[in-house]
Structures are given as C-alpha cells and as structure tokens.
Amino acid sequence: MTGLTIGLSLSPTWLRGGAWRDPSSGIEDLLSGELFIRAAQLAEQAHMDFVFKPDALLLKKEPLVTWPGFTGLDPVVMMSVIARETHSIGLVPTFSSSFTQPYFVARETQSLNHISRGRAGWNVVTSLGGKDNFVGVEQRTSVELYQDAQDYVETVRRLWGSYPASAIVLDRHQGIFAKPELVRPISSPGVFDVAGPLTVPAYDDHPLPLLHAGGSAQSKHCAARYADAVFAMNATTESGVALKEELAELAEREGREPTAVRVLPGLSLCLASNREKAEDLAAQSFDSYAPGHVKHWSVVGTPSDAVEAIVRRYEAGGADGFIALPAGSWNSLQLLVDEVIPRLAELGLFRSEYHSHTLRGHLGMGE
Numbered sequence: 001m002t003g004l005t006i007g008l009s010l011s012p013t014w015l016r017g018g019a020w021r022d023p024s025s026g027i028e029d030l031l032s033g034e035l036f037i038r039a040a041q042l043a044e045q046a047h048m049d050f051v052f053k054p055d056a057l058l059l060k061k062e063p064l065v066t067w068p069g070f071t072g073l074d075p076v077v078m079m080s081v082i083a084r085e086t087h088s089i090g091l092v093p094t095f096s097s098s099f100t101q102p103y104f105v106a107r108e109t110q111s112l113n114h115i116s117r118g119r120a121g122w123n124v125v126t127s128l129g130g131k132d133n134f135v136g137v138e139q140r141t142s143v144e145l146y147q148d149a150q151d152y153v154e155t156v157r158r159l160w161g162s163y164p165a166s167a168i169v170l171d172r173h174q175g176i177f178a179k180p181e182l183v184r185p186i187s188s189p190g191v192f193d194v195a196g197p198l199t200v201p202a203y204d205d206h207p208l209p210l211l212h213a214g215g216s217a218q219s220k221h222c223a224a225r226y227a228d229a230v231f232a233m234n235a236t237t238e239s240g241v242a243l244k245e246e247l248a249e250l251a252e253r254e255g256r257e258p259t260a261v262r263v264l265p266g267l268s269l270c271l272a273s274n275r276e277k278a279e280d281l282a283a284q285s286f287d288s289y290a291p292g293h294v295k296h297w298s299v300v301g302t303p304s305d306a307v308e309a310i311v312r313r314y315e316a317g318g319a320d321g322f323i324a325l326p327a328g329s330w331n332s333l334q335l336l337v338d339e340v341i342p343r344l345a346e347l348g349l350f351r352s353e354y355h356s357h358t359l360r361g362h363l364g365m366g367e
C-alpha cells in the first residue's frame with residue numbers, strides 16, 4: 001500500500017462554535033444539501049478518496065441554542081444528491097448495525113453504488129445511541145452489539161451477492177432481461193433471519209468498501225475481520241502506531257493482509273495564512289462548546305504546519321491517511337484543498353489526479 005488515503009467528514013465541523021454566524025457560512029443551506037455539495041466538490045477538486053457522512057439517530061436538544069449539533073440530513077439522501085453533482089469521489093454514508101435492518105442497508109448502499117457508478121461505501125457503527133427511536137430494540141452490552149454487528153455485516157454482504165451483476169443480460173433481441181437462475185436466496189448467520197434476494201442487483205461482483213468507527217477491543221476485532229479502513233480517534237502518533245500494529249496482527253489472524261485495514265484518524269484542521277490568525281480562529285470557534293471537544297489529532301496553524309504534521313505522522317507509521325475535520329471557517333477547508341493536499345501530492349504522498357472513478361479503485365482494491 002502506498003500513499004495517503006484522505007477522506008472529508010461532511011459533519012460541518014468548520015461551522016462549529018460561532019463559525020456558522022459568519023455571513024458567508026452558508027448555514028441556510030445546511031438542509032438543502034447545497035452546503036455539502038459545495039464541500040464535496042472541493043474535496044473532489046483535491047482528488048480526495050471519499051467524503052463521509054457521520055450520523056446520529058438521536059437529537060440532543062441543549063446544544064441547539066448555539067450550533068446545529070446533530071441537526072442534519074439522512075446520509076443516503078444527502079449522498080445521492082452529491083452523487084449527481086460529482087464524478088469521481090467516493091461516497092461513504094454511516095449506517096448503524098444496532099437499530100436498522102440489514103435488508104434496508106444492503107438496498108440503500110447498493111442503490112447509491114449504482115447511482116454513483118461504483119463510488120459507494122458504508123461506515124459501520126454500533127451507534128452513539130438512539131435506541132428509544134426504534135421499535136423492538138433491546139438493551140445490549142457492547143460485546144453483544146459487536147457480535148450482532150459482525151452477523152449484520154455478513155448478512156449485508158450476502159444480500160449484495162444475492163442478485164449478482166452477472167445475472168443482468170439485457171438482450172433486447174431475444175427479450176431476456178436477466179438470468180433468474182443466478183439470483184439466489186441467502187442464509188443469514190446469527191440473529192438476522194433474512195431470506196433475500198435483494199431487489200437491487202449488485203453494481204459489480206465486489207462487496208462495497210467498509211469503514212468502521214469505534215474504539216473498543218470488540219470494535220478492533222470487527223474491523224480486523226471486515227473493515228477496509230477505520231475512522232480512529234488517535235490524538236497522538238504513539239496511539240496511532242499502536243493501533244496500526246494491533247490491527248495488522250488481528251487482520252493477519254483473520255487471514256487478511258496485515259495492511260488490509262487502513263488507520264485513518266480524524267484530523268481537526270484550523271488553518272490560516274499565519275499561526276496568529278489560526279490561533280484567533282480557533283479561540284473564536286472552539287469557545288462556545290465543551291473543552292476537550294477536539295480529542296482528535298489537531299493542527300492549529302498554517303498549511304505548511306499541517307503538511308509537516310501529516311508527513312511526520314505518516315512516516316512514523318502512525319496513520320495511513322486521515323479524515324479531515326476542517327475547523328474555524330470554510331477557509332480551513334479551502335486551504336486544505338488549495339495548499340495542503342497539492343503539497344502532499346508534490347511530495348509524492350498523494351495523487352495529483354484520479355486514476356479511477358470508483359471507491360474501490362481509489363483504495364487500490366481493484367476496479
């Protein structure tokens with residue numbers, strides 16, 4: 001595996017704190033999709049691997065006084081709109097394995113994969129919460145949630161394969177649409193008694209790339225078995241190195257390559273043309289919410305500071321890339337796109353153009 005993997009979080013971190021109050025923030029378009037189309041188009045301009053939509057299935061009322069908090073669109077609806085306004089960038093919505101049904105998730109993600117012509121992935125989470133919004137969901141321990149998550153992912157993968165791409169014939173002359181003999185019901189492991197087949201044929205005969213976000217021992221076992229990348233919270237290089245080593249060992253035990261699971265820490269980037277301005281921006285935008293909110297790896301400084309921090313961590317083996325969480329203002333995202341990523345490309349650590357138009361292709365998993 002060579003080069004960085006870079007994703008952009010479409011949780012508008014750059015509008016946090018007081019930043020949304022700036023007249024040019026675009027906050028009015030938070031729910032029209034325009035805000036995220038603009039961000040995704042910028043990410044595509046920098047040839048990033050994917051945009052990724054975190055999700056919450058509950059709303060906390062208190063933060064709404066000062067900023068949007070969990071206010072936001074449904075991930076697949078948002079990604080479907082973005083798919084029509086972009087051409088190459090990967091699209092990774094978040095779906096919980098704790099509350100929703102595998103059939104539903106298999107169908108949504110495979111539909112997005114068609115609409116985007118092979119650019120969809122899935123961020124698997126066991127969820128921050130939301131149990132009370134779903135009928136018939138029991139309280140489960142972390143161990144049970146992750147056991148279910150593994151069965152869930154397995155079921156979704158089998159559903160994706162239940163109506164293979166090769167079943168579609170489209171022979172106008174003979175009037176044959178598909179080969180029903182290739183369409184098969186599935187057997188589901190564990191608690192998910194799902195028969196299939198799916199109504200949506202597979203876009204191609206590969207499973208969609210999986211991202212996973214979590215931190216526990218169970219999460220790492222789940223990632224080692226199924227994930228192609230993890231969205232991690234590694235504030236320090238040392239913790240990133242340790243996570244990479246642990247996942248490499250666990251992946252090998254699962255019969256996978258030690259490099260199969262990329263470690264992508266969240267990287268909070270509060271950028272400006274000089275350090276003083278960046279510090280001011282950080283002070284303004286981080287002021288109004290709880291201290292310690294940036295638990296993530298964080299750079300407050302110039303684009304050169306960001307390049308240096310990224311190169312240092314990558315070369316120390318503490319990350320395979322990062323998920324950008326721009327902070328402070330739109331300008332942090334603009335500087336990431338205009339200065340940080342082109343510099344990484346000049347250093348040979350990132351692509352300077354797309355060589356593929358699918359997410360699998362960007363991740364070097366074959367077309």
Ligand SMILES: Cc1cc2nc3c(=O)[nH]c(=O)nc-3n(C[C@H](O)[C@H](O)[C@H](O)COP(=O)(O)O)c2cc1C
Pocket residue numbers: 053054055056057094096124125126127128129142213214215216217218219231232233266
């Ligand atoms: C970096 C990171 C990002 C996460 N993103 C989400 C998310 O978008 N939606 C969600 O419901 N849960 C999210 N979670 C929560 C996890 O799904 C999980 O429920 C939680 O971390 C507890 O599991 P753990 O003990 O394995 O960390 C995230 C967790 C981490 C560490």
